[in-house]
Amino acid sequence: MTFPNVHMKSKPAIFLNGVLLFVSFQLLACIGQFLGAQATIHSAIDKVERRISLDSAFLDVGNETLSTPVNQYAVVRYLYEINDELRQRGLPIRVSDVQGVKAKPETLDGLTHLRPVALQNAEQTITLNLVTRSPFFTLELSVLAFIASLVVLPVFAVHSRKPTRSHTVLEEILPPKPKLIINLEDKTLSNGVNDTVVVLQNKPLCFYSALVRFCIENPGEPLQPHKDVPHELVNLANKSFSRLIELGHTKRKRPDFNANLDKTLSEIRASLDEVFSEFITEKECYYPPRAQGEGSRSKQHSYALTNITYDDIEFIGN
Amino acid sequence: MKSPHKSLIHLVVFLTRFRIIATGRWLLFTLAALISGVASYFFHVVEFESLPPKTGQHLTCATALSGNSDVFSVYVTDGTMAQMAIDRLCDNKIIKRQYGEVKVIIGQSDYDTFRYINHGVADLAMVKSNVVSAFGADQIYGLTSIASHPNYSAYFIALREKPKLEKEYLLGKRIGLLDYPSSRSGHIIPKTILQDLGLTDATVDITYYSTHKELRRKLLAGDVDIISSYWAEEDSESFSENYIAPLMDSVSGMQWYLKMQTRNTDLYCAMQSIVHEIAMSHPRPYYKTIILEPGCADDLS
Numbered sequence: 001m002t003f004p005n006v007h008m009k010s011k012p013a014i015f016l017n018g019v020l021l022f023v024s025f026q027l028l029a030c031i032g033q034f035l036g037a038q039a040t041i042h043s044a045i046d047k048v049e050r051r052i053s054l055d056s057a058f059l060d061v062g063n064e065t066l067s068t069p070v071n072q073y074a075v076v077r078y079l080y081e082i083n084d085e086l087r088q089r090g091l092p093i094r095v096s097d098v099q100g101v102k103a104k105p106e107t108l109d110g111l112t113h114l115r116p117v118a119l120q121n122a123e124q125t126i127t128l129n130l131v132t133r134s135p136f137f138t139l140e141l142s143v144l145a146f147i148a149s150l151v152v153l154p155v156f157a158v159h160s161r162k163p164t165r166s167h168t169v170l171e172e173i174l175p176p177k178p179k180l181i182i183n184l185e186d187k188t189l190s191n192g193v194n195d196t197v198v199v200l201q202n203k204p205l206c207f208y209s210a211l212v213r214f215c216i217e218n219p220g221e222p223l224q225p226h227k228d229v230p231h232e233l234v235n236l237a238n239k240s241f242s243r244l245i246e247l248g249h250t251k252r253k254r255p256d257f258n259a260n261l262d263k264t265l266s267e268i269r270a271s272l273d274e275v276f277s278e279f280i281t282e283k284e285c286y287y288p289p290r291a292q293g294e295g296s297r298s299k300q301h302s303y304a305l306t307n308i309t310y311d312d313i314e315f316i317g318n
Numbered sequence: 319m320k321s322p323h324k325s326l327i328h329l330v331v332f333l334t335r336f337r338i339i340a341t342g343r344w345l346l347f348t349l350a351a352l353i354s355g356v357a358s359y360f361f362h363v364v365e366f367e368s369l370p371p372k373t374g375q376h377l378t379c380a381t382a383l384s385g386n387s388d389v390f391s392v393y394v395t396d397g398t399m400a401q402m403a404i405d406r407l408c409d410n411k412i413i414k415r416q417y418g419e420v421k422v423i424i425g426q427s428d429y430d431t432f433r434y435i436n437h438g439v440a441d442l443a444m445v446k447s448n449v450v451s452a453f454g455a456d457q458i459y460g461l462t463s464i465a466s467h468p469n470y471s472a473y474f475i476a477l478r479e480k481p482k483l484e485k486e487y488l489l490g491k492r493i494g495l496l497d498y499p500s501s502r503s504g505h506i507i508p509k510t511i512l513q514d515l516g517l518t519d520a521t522v523d524i525t526y527y528s529t530h531k532e533l534r535r536k537l538l539a540g541d542v543d544i545i546s547s548y549w550a551e552e553d554s555e556s557f558s559e560n561y562i563a564p565l566m567d568s569v570s571g572m573q574w575y576l577k578m579q580t581r582n583t584d585l586y587c588a589m590q591s592i593v594h595e596i597a598m599s600h601p602r603p604y605y606k607t608i609i610l611e612p613g614c615a616d617d618l619s
Contacts, residue, residue, distance in 0.1 A: 024347075028354045028355035028358075029355060029358040032354065032355035032361075032362070033361075035362075036363040037363075047366050047368060047369055050368065054371065055371060055372055058371075058374065058430075060429075060528060069528060070528075071427070072532065073528065073529060073532070074426055074528070081372045085369055085370070089369070090364075142354060142358055145358075148351075149350075151350060152346055152347055155346055
């Protein structure tokens with residue numbers, strides 16, 4: 001079985017991945033070790049507390065109510081005994097003092113993490129200090145973490161397709177951009193995104209396709225309604241009409257593109273309104289400007305498409 | 319040109335496949351990390367067994383003496399004496415004949431003495447007579463004295479002058495006494511004297527300690543001006559015999575008691591013999607003098 005799409009990473013990258021994996025697993029192992037040590041110490045504290053609670057009834061720890069003092073000798077001896085037992089059983093804990101009577105330092109085996117405990121009975125409070133190993137001392141390099149990183153490394157040694165994915169996702173997220181499609185074969189306008197298709201009559205179709213081309217090739221050239229349609233534009237419109245004849249859509253003589261210009265533009269605008277009904281912003285680019293308000297007869301008004309380029313448009317059957 | 323619809327289908331299929339691959343990788347990572355953490359936890363966690371009691375001190379024979387399940391209980395308050403007793407008792411033929419086990423309990427406090435004697439636990443005990451008579455253990459359990467160490471005196475002992483048993487002298491003095499109320503020389507007698515002199519806890523500064531040894535240490539250290547205790551031969555090394563004031567002449571000495579609920583005379587004599595041996599070999603001079611009660615044919619005293 002082959003994996004044509006699997007590409008190995010470079011050696012330093014694999015090494016770095018291995019190190020990162022080991023560090024991650026070691027971190028988790030350390031957390032496990034810490035919690036384990038903490039639980040162990042907890043269990044040891046429980047055992048010692050329970051032992052001393054029970055023994056304190058038989059140990060002369062003094063009595064506040066009766067004003068009797070602690071029997072130093074008996075308590076020191078007791079501390080020696082219990083610490084010896086704890087050492088033999090390997091508990092990470094020693095009893096440092098009971099009611100202020102301290103154990104001999106050598107019986108504490110160097111444990112220093114102090115944990116005070118107060119045991120209360122009906123007549124007094126017995127205070128003691130326990131010393132434990134610090135849970136941080138148990139942290140060590142984990143062989144298991146090393147093995148785990150070796151096991152997982154092969155999966156991370158191949159290239160992830162993550163960059164491709166994020167690019168694709170970006171494309172997926174962005175809404176598709178509508179683009180005007182002028183189809184001379186079907187005599188339709190469409191937007192390339194949804195299924196809205198509008199059929200145009202021959203004259204407005206030819207005039208509009210000619211207008212688009214004229215405006216792309218002559219940007220900034222004003223087209224004023226009160227003047228005659230420029231020759232170039234009429235020629236382009238005639239060419240489009242010839243193409244329609246070639247495609248078998250009509251046999252009639254070509255129309256006068258100068259006549260009824262307003263009506264032609266209105267039909268074009270109506271069609272564009274329909275095609276771009278969901279894309280108002282994009283429509284601006286394709287929409288022959290209307291005369292605004294009082295100045296509808298103004299000499300400054302131009303129905304030229306000012307911002308259009310070949311990228312915004314697609315011709316079919318041209 | 320590929321239709322937008324088809325492109326979309328391809329995109330969705332590709333993304334799904336990719337997500338499964340990527341998720342699998344991180345799933346493996348998470349799994350390995352979890353295993354590392356959890357296994358490390360279990361490697362480091364240790365559950366301990368409960369600790370055995372550490373207070374009661376007792377000695378027993380190395381091997382069972384016989385098939386008999388009766389235990390011969392001995393109560394003493396001195397560790398050296400306990401060792402001497404167990405060695406001799408485990409070897410004694412009368413004990414071997416009558417009992418299956420010997421248990422020598424080393425009492426740690428007045429409370430222990432009270433419980434072992436007055437609950438009739440001890441078969442043989444070396445205690446003060448007042449403990450036995452206080453709750454009638456002699457009558458209830460037949461505790462019979464088999465031997466006595468000599469009576470002694472109780473003293474006020476000071477470091478630099480002879481104490482006077484006068485109210486004016488003792489006023490404001492720091493006096494060290496024993497905390498356990500069964501002690502005659504260290505508790506009962508001095509407190510009785512102070513009471514008789516009309517001194518109370520408010521007029522003298524009484525500090526309680528746990529042992530006679532501790533009393534002597536505190537006197538030497540200057541923590542107290544006067545202590546109340548017995549006078550032992552070895553005390554003359556640390557203190558002057560001129561600076562002691564007798565409180566009471568004859569405090570009855572330590573006695574050995576045997577529980578005699580039957581007329582077990584063999585045991586009575588065997589115990590006298592053992593007690594005598596222990597007394598003779600004990601390092602403390604006080605114990606070397608012992609008076610045995612009559613009743614045995616070969617009277618050792």
